Amino acid sequence: MGVSMGIIDEVLKVLDRIPIWKRLQEVPSEVDDLRSRIAALEELVSGKALADACPFCGKRAFRLDRSIMHGRAEIWTCQECKKSREKRLDLSPHRGQR
Numbered sequence: 518m519g520v521s522m523g524i525i526d527e528v529l530k531v532l533d534r535i536p537i538w539k540r541l542q543e544v545p546s547e548v549d550d551l552r553s554r555i556a557a558l559e560e561l562v563s564g565k566a567l568a569d570a571c572p573f574c575g576k577r578a579f580r581l582d583r584s585i586m587h588g589r590a591e592i593w594t595c596q597e598c599k600k601s602r603e604k605r606l607d608l609s610p611h612r613g614q615r
């Protein structure tokens with residue numbers, strides 16, 4: 518009896534560990550998610566404008582590259598797919614307020 522009780526104890530100990538392993542498998546994606554949220558928060562706190570979603574690839578990496586035409590237009594470049602687009606500020610009736 519002592520031997521089989523020992524086996525049950527071992528099995529219970531193993532079962533106890535399983536939820537922890539399951540949690541550990543979920544952690545990397547959660548960490549990635551948190552990391553991107555923290556990066557966004559850090560940008561907010563630092564006062565920098567948050568990157569816009571890229572109209573080409575959809576990643577939040579679309580940033581103002583430079584102003585052209587004496588500030589009447591801007592070149593925005595995606596840091597992920599490297600595509601850029603010109604935004605005309607003098608043609609749009611309302612500018613987006615942040």
Ligand SMILES: [Zn+2]
Pocket residue numbers: 571572573574575576595596597598599600
């Ligand atoms: Zn892009």
